[in-house]
Amino acid sequence: MIKEWATVISWHDGLAQVSCDVKASCSSCASRAGCGSRVLNKLGPQTQHTISVPSAQPLVAGQKVELGIGEGSLLTSALLVYMTPLLGLFTVAALFQLCFGSDLAALTGALLGGVGGFLIARGLSPKLAARDALQPTILSVGLPPELLRIDTASSEMGQ
Structure with a gap:
């Protein structure tokens, strides 16, 4: 089970809208200064993903939940997204190479197969997303924000 904390945006009729922060691929490694992944993550936009998750328990905006x-669900999605275009690319490129016998035909077939595989994956993804087994679930619920209190006076007195 892959787990991630999210913040509740709203809850209505058993459906919670939650926001998950996009995390950089690395932030605590000893080689952060020379890491290419860290540099690439800084270039891209730091966005949030909003998803709907069923929740029978009423939730409050700002409350933290663990999703x-x-x-298996993640692997199925990754296979669909990555392997379908790749399989289309190689298959159609090989067919065009056999039929037309030129590298230009193979290149054209590769482009058509890759785009076709992408379109097939795009068409299949809503059907897979509708399956309950592939949906994220709420594992645990944190306290509502109005019940949390941080007492800074006691920590200042001890110093």
Whole structure:
């Protein structure tokens, strides 16, 4: 089970809108200064993802929830997104190479197969997303924000 904390935006009729922060791929490694992934993450936009998750328990905006999704679900999605265009690319490129016998035909077939595979993955993804087994679930719920209190006076007295 892959777990991630999210913040509740709203809750209505058993459906919670939650926001998950996009995290950089690394932030605590000893080689942060020379890491290419860290540099690339700084270039891209730091966005948030908003998703709907069923919740029978009433939730309050600002409340933290822990979401979980099965590893099998994530692998299925990754296979669909990455392997379908790749399979289309190689298959159609090989067919065009066999039929027309030129590298230009193979290149054209590769482009058509890659785009076709992408379109197939795009068409299949809503059907897969509708399955309950592939949906994230709420594993645990944190306290509402109005119940949390941080007492800074006691920590200042001890110093």
